[in-house]
Amino acid sequence: MPSTSTYYKIFALLMILALATTAIAFVDLGIFNPIVAMAIAVTKATLVVLFFMHVRYEGRLTFVFAIAGFCWLVILLLLISADYLTRGWLPIPAAIPPMGF
Amino acid sequence: MGASIEPLVERTTNYLNAEHSVKSWLLTTDHKRIALLYLVSITLMFALGGVFAMLIRIELITPQGDLLSSDSYNRAFSMHGIIMIFFFLVPSIPATLGNFLVPMMVGARDLAFPRINLLSWYLYITAAAVMLYVMVTGGVDTGWTFYAPFSSLFSNGRVTLTVVAVFIAGFSSILTGLNFIVTIHTMRAPGMTWGRLPLFLWAHYATAVIMVLATPVLAIAMLMLGLEHVFHIGIFDPALGGDPILFQHLFWFYSHPAVYIMILPGMGVVSELIACFSRKRIFGYSFVAFASLAIAILSFLVWGHHMFVSGQSVYAGLVFSILSFLVAVPSAIKVFNWTATMYKGSISFDTPMLYALGFIGLFTMGGLTGVMLATLGVDVHVHDTYFVIAHFHYIMVGGAVMAYMGGLHFWWPKISGHMYPEIWGRISATIIFLGFNLTFFPQFIAGYLGMPRRYHAYPPEFQVYNVLSSAGASILAVGYLMPLIYFFWSIRYGLRAPDNPWAATGLEWKTASPPPTENFEYPPVVLEEAYHYSDEEAPIA
């Protein structure tokens, strides 16, 4: 069981990250803006999961259960992108995908 | 002497006679009683779905749309699909046999969360009530697939309430799955290691994983569909810049794995039956167990094979096609191992075994036609035709329902404490097998000839196959009515069931029939692996 000082330290870290993500959003990093924003979000979430939600102090099974949802979300995202990302690849005269990038 | 026999008849209190009030049933947290509540409710829904199926089959006897109007026909097949999928097949084996057996098989007194189990049944009943309300107030005409933008913007059926019903039923399913996973993880009796788990439990574990991780995506897709239907703003409407194909992605992300929610528990049941009636350990136990998990995981990666002609990118089609072939491999492994289990066994042909053998045959045919559907070029032709209808009925009815019936017969002595009439059981199993094939085999041919699904009227050259199919459906209906009658009959007149009528292994057979409220008189300890039918050492093949 973590001590209260751990909680305060984690909270301070979360605050710094929260303000940092807002600040960085105003800096032009090109393609890295969303990547950095998401990286910070993942870091914050990990801190909350590990310390506030005690996964760091529980067994390995809890850890597996905790990340299962995220893994499956990644499956959903990856395989859906397999469609949207490749919609324009095959050149078909006069074909218009409803949405593709 | 007569007096000394008397106590044997009512020798102990069991879960059925422990309490008698209506409240003791409706507020029970006993997993066995909840299983019975589910059994009654899904049987009613099955009958209802069956009525719609009969309407469809009667309509299709002639090529003209003469019995029902086209709107009524569309409602009939939509209600058939929605009721059979969400209110019968998804809860069928897990919520009845699974609920009854999972705690007993792990050697526990109950599921990990008995009250959540009851909540799950109430959610199911609420959803079913909403669905019944939809039915009596006009029904819904979207098909069970709810494709946008038809469902969201063009349908004149009761889409909103149907969506609400499916949403609620989804949460019922999530709670059941959650309960199973936690129970299998934390409540196993001493000695019940993972390597000793009956395959029924492995299958239910895999099923529960799908229930927990896929169903929420269906829920959110339904929610967004409902929002679009009610407020006419949403993300699937192309006029607003949306993509209707996205709905199909989200829908099939659930609904393809959902197919495995329906069939995996059936595979678990069949593993138990084949082992028991061959008196053999399942051949390749660990392969069958891991095949269940492999199917559960791979099932999430193949949904796009429902969308080969939808306008999805052809490259995504490639990915989904090859992954679909991969998921066929563990299914094949199971079929081969079940067959090999019979090798040098001691095979008896009691009713459950007849169902299990029927399952293997029909599932093989369903699976092989599934392989054809996974083939990109071939799917383009047979997609959305009766070929697909035949294929998934071979899996759902020939597979899941056969296994469900087999399991019900196998565990009926344990559930009710009475034996069903064996001869009638065999007769009805045979009738169901024959009626099933007559109903659905002709649909393969009609489908390859090009008859599209969901057609109210059709060109006359397909009539032969539709007449055969409708004839088969009436035989099938008789086959399903017989068990309904003799199960009820057996409760009153059936012979008292011994604790272990099949000389089967498994903890559920080591307690009384019917079991006491907390399942076991003494907490069981497991000392041997599953399917320990012989004390002889097994040679390594």
Added chain:
Amino acid sequence: MPEAAASPFHSRLKHQYETLAQQHHADTLGMWLFLATEVLFFGGVITAYVLYRAAYSTAFQHASLTLDIVSGTLMTVVLLGSSLTMAMAVHAAQLGHRRALAVFLILTIVLGLAFLGIKGNEYYHKWEDHHIPGPGFVWSGTDGRAAQLFLYFYFVLTGLHAVHMIIGVAIMGMLLVQTALGRVRNYVVEMSGLYWHFVDIVWIFLFPLLYLVDRHK
């Protein structure tokens, strides 16, 4: 669990379990599984959002600029603060400090309500600006259709999150009553804590996804 035994709020052993450790393990796993379903529940909309944002990147950037970044950041800070108080409440429950538990629960409720208040204020401004998707939607920029899509996602995502927050606050209220009556069970506090933190995590992702779309431009 040793801490369970140490606390005056320790749990009763339910009939289906053999030991308190087993019961605690089952509760924890069950809660985490529930949260996994929640991840995919939100995940479905977030996936759709990501796809549309990639397809209509400029419009989504313009529409994102109409969101108030100050209130967004404030909400993030408030919610992270509530996570801290929640963690402290769980800590207090484990140690059996009833007064501390009550104080931290009250703080959590106050911060949760503050979050909902700021959110409501934001919604009110959206309503005033006619930025609610639907027939009354008014957009001054060029790509109204895609902007409306963005605001649709904004309302669906933050709306779902707000519903979760309201449920969370209600649970905290119940815990507070139980604490006052001295009937609180520490594993209930723990499980409610997991839920609360999860709702916080959802916001941790929603904030950059919705408020920080190419702010620099």
Added chain:
Amino acid sequence: MMWPLTPALPLELWPLAATPAGREMDALFLVELAISVFMVLLIFGTIFLFAIKYRRRSPLERPRPIRGGLALETTWSVIPLLVFLGFFFWGAKIYFANAAPPKDAMQIYVIGKQWMWYVQHPTGQREINELHVPAGRDVQLIITSQDVIHSFFIPAFRIKKDAVPGMYSTEWFHATAPGSYHLFCAQYCGTSHSGMIGTVVVLKEADYQQWLAGGRGESMAVAGGKLYQKYGCDNCHGRICPTLARLYMQERPLSDGRIVRADEAYLRESILDPGAKVIAGYPNVMPSFRGVLSELEVLQLIAYIRSLGTPALAGEGEGIGAGQGTGTAAGIAAPDARTQQGNQNAYPPDSNPHTMQGERSSEVQKREGGEVRDKQ
């Protein structure tokens, strides 16, 4: 409803295949069928054999357990997998051939609408629930929908493609056998879904020419030109708005700095949602024509803009295809997709010879007037 169809065999078991691609698909299906029948017989036979040979003779029998072996399990996992891979590659080959029409295929537009198929030939002929095509030529169908999702299914050609609103999808065929074939809507689309059927008539070249000479409406481009006048587009285009001459397939910078190619997708978007991508240097003044123009009229306007020519050939490659992998996917994808992508030759300057023909006969207006739209 009449079913003007094939000699009615009492029991038809195999559908006629009227295209080479359809026959290849049949071949693949037959191979799969043969292997499946073999597997079913094997499984049923083995079960039957075991069931008889090892039937229980005494209630006391306790057979020796047999453990599975890794070798056996591997064998019966790997062999099916290899067979499946064979199916996969063959199926993918057919699928890709199906997806990419030949460059010089004649293009026919198909619009699905509850509950009929509306067919527009570039030369002006219009048909409802019928499609006349010449035998021995490549025909590309460009399919869209005015309302819900439909699916254009010709069983005899073994092709099917969903008609999705807001999207132009495509399928193509090369019919060899003249005759009449079924046309079905395969995607459930509401009340009269089963009435959304029709006939595909494959004609010999001479008969086709005769048919062409019959009821000809004005060409799509001419119809589009009329719409262009009717809605007063020339009040702005060429003045304060970009000129449309030689715009088709041109690459133009947008006001936000991106470059866009004026292909069908862009033209369609700019008609229906003009503000989405405004070409740099021009004001965003155009009103949206969403809800004003039917899907057919949008197609006609695009055809009109296409008839105004394409820019001079400039064979520079561009970025879209550049990231494309050359692994399995591209390997199967018919002839080097990337070259085609960057190659303007896919759209030769006057890619639509029929356009010019049609202009000669603009007097036929009796079947004019957006049947598709009227029923809304």
